[in-house]
Amino acid sequence: MYAFLALLLPATAFSQNGDDEKKTSIEVQGFIMSDMGYNFNSIDPDWFDVMRPTKLPSRKGEFGTSGNIWFSVRQTRFGISSNTPTKLGELKTLFNFDLMGFGVNKGQTTFHLINAWAQLGKFLIGQTASIFMDQDVFPVTLDYWGPMSRLYNFNIQVRYIPISNEKRRLYLAIERPGATADEGNDATSIALDKVKPYYRMPNLLAQYRQNFSWGYVQAAVLAKLMQWDDVSGNTATDLSGKAFGWGWTLSSVVPLGQRFRFKVQVVQGEGSESHIADAPADVVPEHNPSDPVQYIKGIPQPVWGFFTYLDMDWNSHWASSAGYSQETVSNGNLQAPDAFRKGQYASVNLRFMPWTNIMAGIEYQYGKRHNYQSAYSASASKLQFSVKVNFSAKTSL
Numbered sequence: 001m002y003a004f005l006a007l008l009l010p011a012t013a014f015s016q017n018g019d020d021e022k023k024t025s026i027e028v029q030g031f032i033m034s035d036m037g038y039n040f041n042s043i044d045p046d047w048f049d050v051m052r053p054t055k056l057p058s059r060k061g062e063f064g065t066s067g068n069i070w071f072s073v074r075q076t077r078f079g080i081s082s083n084t085p086t087k088l089g090e091l092k093t094l095f096n097f098d099l100m101g102f103g104v105n106k107g108q109t110t111f112h113l114i115n116a117w118a119q120l121g122k123f124l125i126g127q128t129a130s131i132f133m134d135q136d137v138f139p140v141t142l143d144y145w146g147p148m149s150r151l152y153n154f155n156i157q158v159r160y161i162p163i164s165n166e167k168r169r170l171y172l173a174i175e176r177p178g179a180t181a182d183e184g185n186d187a188t189s190i191a192l193d194k195v196k197p198y199y200r201m202p203n204l205l206a207q208y209r210q211n212f213s214w215g216y217v218q219a220a221v222l223a224k225l226m227q228w229d230d231v232s233g234n235t236a237t238d239l240s241g242k243a244f245g246w247g248w249t250l251s252s253v254v255p256l257g258q259r260f261r262f263k264v265q266v267v268q269g270e271g272s273e274s275h276i277a278d279a280p281a282d283v284v285p286e287h288n289p290s291d292p293v294q295y296i297k298g299i300p301q302p303v304w305g306f307f308t309y310l311d312m313d314w315n316s317h318w319a320s321s322a323g324y325s326q327e328t329v330s331n332g333n334l335q336a337p338d339a340f341r342k343g344q345y346a347s348v349n350l351r352f353m354p355w356t357n358i359m360a361g362i363e364y365q366y367g368k369r370h371n372y373q374s375a376y377s378a379s380a381s382k383l384q385f386s387v388k389v390n391f392s393a394k395t396s397l
Contacts, residue, residue: 022084022085022086023085023396023397024082024083024084024396024397025082025083025084025394025395025396025397026080026081026082026394026395026396026397027080027081027082027392027393027394028078028079028080028391028392028393028394029079029080029081029096029390029391029392029393030076030077030078030079030096030390030391030392031076031077031388031389031390031391032073032076032388032389032391033073033075033076033077033386033387033388033389034071034072034073034076034386034387034388035049035071035072035073035074035075035142035384035385035386036069036070036071036072036384036385036386037049037069037070037072037382037383037384037385038067038068038069038070038382038383039066039067039068039069039070039380039381039382040066040067040380040381040382040383041056041066041067041378041379041380041381042056042057042062042063042064042065042066042068042380043055043056043057043063043380044056044057044063045063045107046106046107047106047107048068048070048072048107049070049072049074049144050143050144050145051143051145051345051347051365051366051367051380051382052145052278052367053148053278053327053340053343053344053345053367053368053369053380054278054279054280054340054343054369055278056367056368056369056378056379056380057369057378058338058339058340058369058371058374058376058378059338059374059376060376072109073099073109074098074099074100074101074109074144075098075099075100075144075386075388076098076099077096077097077098077114078096078097078098079094079095079096079097079114079115080094080095080096081093081094081095081096086120088120088121089120089121090120091118091119091120092118092119092120093117093118093119094115094116094117094128095115095116096114096115097111097112097113097114098112098114099111099112100112100144113127113154114127114154115127115128115129115154116128119159122160122161122162122164123158123159123160123161124157124158124159124161125157125158125159126156126157127154127155127156127157128154128155128157128159129153129154130151130153130154130155130157130173130175130205130275131157131159131171131172131173131175131205131206131207131220132151132153132205132207132220132222132247132249132272132275133151133152133153133220133275134151134218134220134249134251134265136216136218136253137218137251137252137253137263137264137265138150138263139263139307139309139311139321139323140311140319140321140349140351141321141347141349141363142349142351142361142362142363142384142386143347143363143365143382143384145277145278146277147307147309147323147324147325147345147347148277148278148305148307148325148326148327148343148344148345149265149266149267149276149279149304149305149306149307149325149326149327150265150276150277150278150307150325151249151265151267151275151276151277152275152276152277153274153275153276155175155176155178155203156175156176157173157174157175157176158173158174159171159172159173160172160173166211167210167211168208168209168210168211169207169208169209170206170207170208171205171206171207171208172205172206173204173205173206173207174202174203174204174205175202175203175205176202176203177199177201177202177203177224177225177226178199178274179197179224179226179245179271179274179281179282179283180273180274180280180281180282180283181197181228181281181282181283181284181298182280182281182283182284182285182301182332182335182339183285184284184285184296184332184334184335184336192239192285192296194230194231194232194233195228195229195230195231195232195239195240196228196229196231197226197227197228197229198227198228198229199225199226199227200225200227201224201225203222203223203224204222204223204224205220205221205222205223206220206221207219207220208220214254214255215252215253215254215255216252216253217250217251217252218250218251218252219248219249219250220248220249221246221247221248222245222246222247222248222269222272222275223244223245223246224244224245224246224271224272225242225243225244225245226242226243226244226245226271226282226283226298226300227240227241227242227243228240228241228242228283228298236293237292237293237294237295238293238294239294239295239296239297240294241294241297241298243271243283243298243299243300244270244271244300245269245270245271245272245282245300246269246270246271246272246300247267247268247269247270247271247272247275248267248268248269249265249266249267249268250265250266251263251264251265251266252264252265258313259312259313259314260310260311260312260313261310261311262308262309262310263307263308263309263310263311263323264306264307264308264309265306265307266304266305266306267303267304267305267306268302268303268304268305269302269303269304270300270301270302270303271283271300271301272300272303273301273303273329276303276305276327278327278343278345279303279327279329280301280329280339280340281301282300282301283298283299283300283301284298284299284301284331284332284334284335284339285297285298285299285332285334285335286298286299286332286333286334287333287334296334299332301329301330301331301332302329302330303327303328303329303330304327304328305325305326305327305328306325306326307323307324307325307326307345308323308324308325309321309322309323309324310322310323316353317352317353317354318350318351318352318353319350319351319353320348320349320350320351321347321348321349321351322347322348322349323346323347324344324345324346325344325345325346326342326343326344326345327342327343328341328342328343329341329342331372331373335372336372337371337372337373337374338371338372338373338374338376339371339372340369340370340371340372341370341371341372342369342370343367343368343369343370344366344367344368345365345366345367345368346365346366347363347364347365347366348363348364349361349362349363349364350362350363357389357390357391358387358388358389358390359386359387359388360385360386360387360388361385361386362383362384362385362386363383363384363386364381364382364383364384365381365382365383365384366379366380366381366382367379367380367382368380
């Protein structure tokens with residue numbers, strides 16, 4: 001709440017200098033979402049209520065016995081938005097969060113910031129969806145995580161919007177840098193324990209969308225610099241290094257008549273895994289025999305993936321979504337044999353909307369994980385029941 005009030009301060013300042021009749025409109029919005037499900041197979045208990053193939057067991061018995069019933073309200077969301085007319089144009093802000101624990105809070109029902117941004121004219125600052133994402137191509141799944149290779153990264157950024165009209169749009173942005181690393185097998189992880197990352201440049205991104213009579217096509221590109229320093233104090237070796245990460249993505253939504261929408265997305269890159277909802281590390285260790293000082297080097301991990309989905313509106317009360325996705329990485333030769341290599345995801349659901357703000361649905365989810373070198377693979381099935389109640393209220397200041 002304090003963060004949102006801070007975002008409103010510029011709006012108050014602008015509006016005080018404007019016409020008295022110009023008022024700030026504020027909307028409280030969100031939804032209560034309650035999920036219940038059954039995991040027919042085992043999965044990392046920190047991710048009990050989502051289907052993530054990267055979190056399926058990498059070896060037999062890693063997460064205990066198969067079969068588990070679960071309940072969750074972690075998809076519940078609350079937010080406040082505002083619109084303020086000013087002499088420089090309309091000032092828009094949005095602050096919202098859900099209850100899905102990430103990072104050190106994984107597995108918990110806790111505050112998780114999604115958006116905290118302000119936009120005036122062609123400029124936006126704050127945290128919102130990375131412009132590498134295409135939120136319109138997301139399929140309607142009951143699962144919070146959704147298909148593999150789905151781009152999902154809400155990041156702090158400065159965005160410039162030189163073009164935005166009914167036919168096309170162009171976004172340019174610098175975003176907060178970051179990366180994840182795989183420390184490899186047991187011996188490698190000890191050596192890399194004293195290697196620390198640092199970032200001297202922001203991520204650079206661009207997005208372009210072209211609308212057509214039959215739908216749209218969107219393309220986005222990403223460039224990032226990842227660096228790390230060896231702070232072990234060992235004068236015989238130096239594992240410091242850097243890697244250049246990049247990525248591109250194409251996505252499209254094509255309406256098929258009035259009630260069906262075909263959705264497809266393709267992504268490829270190196271060191272761009274942190275922009276993907278369910279993916280392994282950006283940087284992985286590789287043996288470097290030609291240099292005894294830097295005998296381990298970090299390389300940006302190549303990744304590619306796609307998903308295809310069909311959203312179906314059967315009538316005003318019933319709807320479905322079904323599709324398939326896949327994601328594959330190229331592993332470093334010092335990664336553990338049971339490191340993630342390939343994942344598959346599929347889902348199908350049936351949703352019922354008896355009234356405008358209420359939805360109830362059932363969804364079947366399937367995931368499969370393949371390892372780097374070990375012959376073991378894991379598959380999982382999940383059945384999920386969800387009820388969602390939307391709410392909103394508007395006022396003016």
